[in-house]
Amino acid sequence: MLYAFVLIVMQTVVLLAVAPLIVGLIRKVKARLQCRRGAAVFQPYADLIKLFRKQPVVSSTTSWIFTATPYILFASTLAAGLLVPVFMSTTPLNFAGNIIALVYLLALGTFFLMLAGLDAGSAFGGMGSSREAIVASLTEPAMMLSIFAIALTAGSTNLSTIVHKTALLEGIVTDPSPHLMAFAALVIVAIAETGRVPVDNPATHLELTMIHEAMILEYSGRYLALVEWAAGLKLLVFLTLIANVSAPWGIATSMEPAALGIGLATYLVKVSGLAVLIGFLESMFAKLRLFRVTDLLGTAFVLALLGLVFFYVLRG
C-alpha cells in the first residue's frame, strides 16, 4: 500500500516535471529548423514560475467557472496521466480506469475549458470553444476505433495490461499490421487532440486560426500557468501513450529500483524522440483550414477501421 503510494507520487512528479521540458524541446527544434537559436529548452519552467508570481487579472463578467476551470483542467489531465504506464508497465492506479476513462477524463477538462472560453463574454473565447467543439467531436470516433483495434490485439482495454503484454511481446508480433494502422490513426488523433499543427497552432494569436489559444485568451497569472501546464501535460500523456503502447521496450516490468531506473531513462529518451518528431512535423506542414480538418480526421477513422478489418481477416 505504501509502496503503491510512493509509486503514484513518483509518477506524478515525473509527469509534472517532464511536461514543460517537452514543450521547450519542441520549441527548440522548431526554432533550429527556422535557423533561429531559440530560447533554452528549460525556458517553459521559467515561464511557469514567472506566471505563478504574477497578479492575475480576471474579467469582471465571469463567474466561478472561470477561476475553477484551471484547477479542474489541471486535475483531470494529471489524473488521466496517472492511468497511463509511464516508466513502469503496471501503474498502481491501473484499476481506477481503462483507456475509455482516460479519453473521458481528458474530455472533462475540454468541457470546462470550453465553458471558460464562453464565460468572459468576448467573441474570441466563444470562437475558440466553438472550434474546439467540432475538432473534439470529430476526433472521438477515430480515437474509439483505434483504441478498439489496439485493445483487440492486446486482449484488454486496460492500459497497463496492454503495455505489459506488448512489453513481454505477447499477442502482437504475429501480425503487427492492425496494430500499426491503429497506431497511425492514434498519432493523427493525438495531434488533433493536443492542438498541434496542422490542426491548431499553439504559437499563434491570430483570430482566424487559433483554437486553444482563443479559449484561454482571458487567462493570466497563476490561472494561465495552470492551463499552460495542463496543455503540456496533455501532450505528454498522448506521447506517453503512443510511446508505451507501440514500443514499450525498456519499460520496467518489475518493481526493482534498477529496472525502474532503466525504465525512467528509456522513457525520457522515447518521449524526447517523439517531441523532436513533432517539432519536425510542425515545421514541415502548414496549418489546415478548419473545414479541411475533417479530411484529416476522416483519414484517421478509416485507418483505424482498416486496422480492425485486418485484425479479423488475418485472424479469420
Next chain:
Amino acid sequence: MLNLLWILLGGYAIGILLPLCLPRRPKAQIITTTAPAIVTTSAGVVVGLLGLTSSEPATGSLASTIPLLTFAIRLDPLAAFFVLTISLVGLAASIYAIGYIRHFDGRASVPTLGSLFNGFLLSMTLVVLADNGFFFLMVWELMSLLSYFLVVTEHEKAEVRYAGLFYLIMTHVGTAFIVLAFLIFFQAGGSFAFEAFRHPAQTLPEGMKTIAFLMALIGFGTKAGIVPLHVWLPHAHPVAPSHISALMSGVMIKTAIYALIRVYFDFLGGQFPWWWGFVVLVIGAVSALLGVMYALMEHDLKSLLAYHSVENIGIILLGIGAGMMFQTYELKEFAALGLLAGLYHTINHAMFKALLFLGAGSLLYATHTRNMEEYGGLLRRMPWTGACFLIGAVSIAALPPTNGFVSEWLVFQSLFLSFHIPDTFLKLMLPLAAAMLALTGALALACFAKAFGISFLALPRSTHARHAGEVPIPMRIGMALLATVCVALGLGPMVVVPLLDRVVAPFTGVSIEGQVLALDGWALATVNVEFSSLSPPILAMLLTVLSMLGLGIVAAFGGLVRRRYYKTWGCGINLTPRMEYTATGFVQPIKRVFSSIYQPTVKLETEFLQESQYFAKRRRFEFHVEPIFQKYLYDPVLAFVTALAGRLRVIQAGSLHLYLAYIFVTLIVLLLFAV
C-alpha cells in the same frame, strides 16, 4: 409487501380526488395538490427498494365483470426497478411543483393540474405493475391520455394545441401496434394474463414471433421516441409544464423500455434470431446520433432537452441490443452485461434528464422565455439553479466521475466484447456502433457546453435575463434532490450493480454481480479486472486530491496573490452582449461539417446604404434545418391518407337509404361467415 402496494395506489387516488374536493384557496390548493404526491412517491421509493431486494415477487388481483380483464398487479424486480425510478423522479417533481405551480396561477386550473399530475404518476406506476394484457393496455391508454391533457395545459396557445394533437395521434398509432402484438400473444396463450403470455415460445410459429417483435418495436418505440418515430417528442415535451416535462422525458418514455424488456426477454423468453438484436442496435445507434445532432441545432432549451431524450433512448437501446445479440449466441454473461448497462443508463437518464428539465423550468420561471439566445449571465443571478444544471449537464455529457459516464462506460464495454461473437459481420458492426456512440458522446459534450455556456455564463443577453432572480426554495430542493441522486448513482455503482443484477438475472439465467464488481466493490469490471476496470469513487478522490495539489502548487510557487478584476478586452470598445458568441454561432462549424444531414437553408438579405455598397444598413438572417423525416416520411404518408379519405367519401353520399343498405349487406356477409 402487497399492503404497501395498495397503500401506494390508494395514495395516488387520494392525490387525484383531494384537490378537486377541497376549498379553492390558492395556499390550500398548493398543499392539497402536492402533499399527497410527496408522501406517496416517498412510499413508492420504499416499495421499489423492497421489491428489488425481496426474493419473491408480490402479486395481487381484483376480478372484474368485463370478460378477459382482471386487475392483476405483480411486483417483480424489473417492475420494482421502474417503480423506484418513477417514484424518485415523481418525488422531486412534486416538491418542485410547490414553488413552480404558482407560475400557473390564473393561467390554468391549479387543482386540475394537481389532480392530473397524481393521475399521471398512478398510471405510470400501474403500467409497470400490470400483470394482465388487457389491464396493461387500459392503463397504457390512461397514461397517454393523461399526459396529453397535461401537455395541453396552456391550450390557449396554438403551438401547444398542435403539439398535443400530434402527440395524441402518434401515441394512438403506437398503441394500435401494441394491441396487435398483444393479440398475437393472446391467440397463442388463450388468456390475457401475462403468465399465459410468458410461454408462447413453444406454441408460436417463427413468423408470428417475428411479427410480434416488430409490432412491439414500433408500438413501444413510438412512445420511447426512437428515430424515425421520434417526431412528436420535440413538439410535445417542451410545451408541457416543466415538472411534467421532467416526468414525461425522465420516466414516461422509459415505460416503453420497460415494456420492450418485458416482451423480448420475459414473454419471448429471450430466444431470438441474431437480427433482432441487430435491428435494435442499429435503431439505437441511429437514434443516439440523430438525436444529439438535432439537439445541437435547437435553441429552445426544452426542445434541446427533448431531442437529447431521443439520444439517450438510443444509448439505452445500444446496451439492450448488444444484450439481445449476446443472448442469441448463448453468451449469457455478456447478455446480462448489455442489459444491465441499458438499465443503468435508464435510471441515470431519468435522473439527469428530469433534473435538466426542472432546471429549464426554473429558467423559464425566472426569465419567461425558453429561447437560449435571451439567457446569459444566469449563473451569477441563480447560483443554485446553475450549480444543479451544471451537475445535470456534466452527467448527460457522460464525464467522469458522474453517473452518465459510468453507464456509458458499461455500454462501451458491452460493445467491445463483440469479438466473442462468432460472426465476422457483427464483429465489425459492433465496433462501428461504438464509434457512433463515441461521436454521440462528443457531440453531446459540445451541445451541453453550448446549453450551459450560452445560458448561464457571460453577460445577460436580454432584459429578462438581467432581472432574473433565484427561484423559490421548494424548486431548489427538487433540483438538489435529483442532483444528489445523480452524484450518488455515479459514485456508488457498488450499490447499484447488485440491485440491477437482481433485475437482469431472471432473464439471462446468470448472476454477474461477482464479475462486474471487482476489488471488494471498489471497481467495476467486465469479464475480469485484467480486461477492463473502472473505479468511479477512486477517480473522484483522485480528481479532488489533484485539484488540491494544484492549489498547493499555486500557494507554494507564487502565493495566493489577490486577483484584480477588470473588464474583458473588447478590442478597444466596451463589451456588450451583442459581441458575445450566440448559440447559433457556436454550432455553425458543426452545422457546416454535417450539412448533408441538416440540409440547412440559409437566407441572408442585406439592405445597403444608397451611397455605398460597402456599408450595410440592415441585415436579415434566417436559417432552417430541413426536417428530413417530416418531409420524406410523414408528409407522403399524410398525403396518402388524405387522398384515400377523399376517395372513401364517395361511399358517404349522405343518403339514409344507402347507409341502411350498407348495414344490410354487412349483416348478410357476417352471417355468411358465421355459417
